[in-house]
Every structure is written in C-alpha cells, then in structure tokens.
Amino acid sequence: MLDTRLQAFLATVQEGHLTGAARKLNLSVSALSHHISQLEQDFSAALFTRGNRGMVLTPAGESLYHYAVQIEGAWQQAYREVRARATGDQLIHLAASHTVTEFFLPEPLGLFRKARPEVRLHLRMVNSDEVASLVESGAVDLGISEGRRSHGSLSSLGLWNDELGCILSADHPLQVKPQLSLDDVVRQDLILREDGSGTRSIFEQMLEDHGVSSRDLRVTAELASIQGILGLVAHGVGIAVLSRVVTYGMREVVYRPIADVTLTRQISLLERPGPKPNQAILQLIDTMVRSATRFNQRRGSE
Missing domain, CATH: 3.40.190.10 (Periplasmic binding protein-like II)
Structure with missing residues (x-):
C-alpha cells in the first residue's frame, strides 16, 4: 500500500482542498491535515500555501508532486505485475x-x-x-x-493520422459546398465536445490562431457523447467539428473540410x-x- 502521507498529499493536490481530499480518502479533515503536516516536518518545507483559492503547491510541493506521481505509478504497476504472477x-x-x-x-x-x-x-x-x-x-x-x-x-x-472538419446534416443548406470557410462555421449553431476533449482543444486552438474567440461562438450544446452529437446534427440542431471517421457509413450526415485551416492530429x-x-x-x-x-x-x- 502506498504511504498514507503520500496518498494524502496526492489527493490534496488533485482535489485542490482538504475537504475534498479527506472525502476521497475517507478520512477526517484533521487526520488528513496531520498527514500533510508530518510530510512538511519531514522535508522541513511548506508544501502548500493555504488561502481562499484552496491548497496551492509551493515550489517545494511542486518538486515533491513530480516524484510522488512517479512513485504512485511505479507502485500501481508493481502491484499489477506481482498479482498477475x-x-x-x-x-x-x-x-x-x-x-x-x-x-x-x-x-x-x-x-x-x-x-x-x-x-x-x-x-x-x-x-x-x-x-x-x-x-x-x-x-x-x-x-x-x-x-x-x-x-x-x-x-x-x-x-x-486523423483529420477534423465540419459535420452537417445531409439536408443542411451548406452541404452543397465542397468545403466550408471559417466564417461559415462560426455563423452556425455549434455542438461542441466537452471541456477536456482533445477534439475541442484542437478546434479552439485553431480559432485562437485565426483571431476568433470561442466566447463568440453560438454554442447550442456541449456533449461527451459522439453518438449524441451525431444525432443532434442529423436532426438539424446544429453543426459539429469532429473527426472525419465518425461519418463513415452514415447517410444522415456529411463531412466537409474547413478551407485554409489545419485541423489534423x-x-x-x-x-x-x-x-x-x-x-x-x-x-x-x-x-x-x-x-x-x-x-x-x-x-x-x-
């Protein structure tokens, strides 16, 4: 089992505050705080600054976190390998x-x-x-x-190698165009992937590179489900930017590249x-x- 103090430290970093970390580890807040204090005494260094924004790593805490992640990963891998044997x-x-x-x-x-x-x-x-x-x-x-x-x-x-582009319903007015302009895209109601999605991050980076703020988009929905997005697109709720492969074998939606932009990954x-x-x-x-x-x-x- 990973050292309890290290578990407390990692949970606090991941949750950002003691209450969430204590709940995650099924500990009281005072017990968790005690584990953190013990670590700080061992290293003779403050690992967190405590304030309105929660628990923020100090430079010493950043160094420990780097090694703690590696230690946790090595432990998890060792546990699986020994158990498998x-x-x-x-x-x-x-x-x-x-x-x-x-x-x-x-x-x-x-x-x-x-x-x-x-x-x-x-x-x-x-x-x-x-x-x-x-x-x-x-x-x-x-x-x-x-x-x-x-x-x-x-x-x-x-x-x-993957390519992103616009997904439209098969009867969308823009489907007659072989490719869409960026202006075409930002004028439409958009269905986006959720925050943290690689697809969304690439799309937003492309917009930023072309001087377009994601805050100016007409966002109709944000979904983690690709099938959910395709269903909304097929019924004309909006258009989406997704991988080209999601349209393979589908008749209800069509794929159109966006002209003069790079959306490969x-x-x-x-x-x-x-x-x-x-x-x-x-x-x-x-x-x-x-x-x-x-x-x-x-x-x-x-």
Whole structure:
C-alpha cells in the first residue's frame, strides 16, 4: 500500500482542498491535515500555501508532486505485475479517449483478442486530459489519445493520422459546398465536445490562431457523447467539428473540410518510460501499430 502521507498529499493536490481530499480518502479533515503536516516536518518545507483559492503547491510541493506521481505509478504497476504472477492472470489496463475508443481501437483490440485469448483487457473511456493522468499515475498500462499537446514525462508513439472538419446534416443548406470557410462555421449553431476533449482543444486552438474567440461562438450544446452529437446534427440542431471517421457509413450526415485551416492530429500511444512489463503488452502495441499503418495507407490513397 502506498504511504498514507503520500496518498494524502496526492489527493490534496488533485482535489485542490482538504475537504475534498479527506472525502476521497475517507478520512477526517484533521487526520488528513496531520498527514500533510508530518510530510512538511519531514522535508522541513511548506508544501502548500493555504488561502481562499484552496491548497496551492509551493515550489517545494511542486518538486515533491513530480516524484510522488512517479512513485504512485511505479507502485500501481508493481502491484499489477506481482498479482498477475501470483494468480497466473494476464491483464492489460488501457485508457482511451472517446473518439479513439469508438472508431480506432475496435479493430486492433479484436485482432489481439483472437491472437491472445488468454490475456484479459480492461478499457476505460475518458477524455484526453484524463488519459494522460491515468497513465502517469500508473492506474493503466497504456493510454491512447489524440491531440497536439505535450505529454510531459510520458513516452509517446504516433499511431493514427486523423483529420477534423465540419459535420452537417445531409439536408443542411451548406452541404452543397465542397468545403466550408471559417466564417461559415462560426455563423452556425455549434455542438461542441466537452471541456477536456482533445477534439475541442484542437478546434479552439485553431480559432485562437485565426483571431476568433470561442466566447463568440453560438454554442447550442456541449456533449461527451459522439453518438449524441451525431444525432443532434442529423436532426438539424446544429453543426459539429469532429473527426472525419465518425461519418463513415452514415447517410444522415456529411463531412466537409474547413478551407485554409489545419485541423489534423496524430493519435498517440502513451506509456510510462522504462522496460515493458510483459510480452503481451509488446504484442498489443505491435497490433495497434500495424492497424494504424493500414489505416494511414488507406487514407493516403483516398
């Protein structure tokens, strides 16, 4: 079990205040505060400043947090590996963003299950920000996420090349145009992905690069569900900016690129640096690489 004081420290950083951290760990606030005080005494340094904004890390606290995340990740990984050896089970924990889970992972995971039926997979679908956090903390072995962001201390391997654009209902007035202008897009009622989504962050960064504030958009809905967004688009509630792959095989919606903007991204595999714990993980990574290569080749020939 991870040191209780370190657990208290990590929970306080993640929650931002003592009350939330105490609730998360099922401790009293006074017990949690005592654990934090013990750490500060051990290091002879204040780890947090306490104020109206909650618990904010000091420079010393920032340094400890960097190592605490690595310690927690190593513990989680060690626990899974030792337990697997003791029980004979082989289990790979994965986290992936919504678009990746629904449209990119089914093929390679299916191929891997056929090749290695004795290996169990456990997949969590979360937004892009959470994927990196789960890998850093050691809660999962591998993460697969889209975006252009830096992933800090994690190792990153590029897999699928993806393209974003506008999704319109098949009878939308703008569907007659082969591509839309940015002005076309910002004048429409928009259905956005939720905060923390890689798709949304890329779209908002593109707007910022072209001098458009996201506050000026006509936002009709913000959803985490891609299928929910497609349903609203198909019924004319608004338009959306999503991956091109979400329209494959659909008749109710159409895809249109946005002229003169770059909305491409690479979907990447994230993992903690260091040796792979077992051959099953290596084989799963190889299966994903092969699947991504085939996908990228097909897209390149379109």
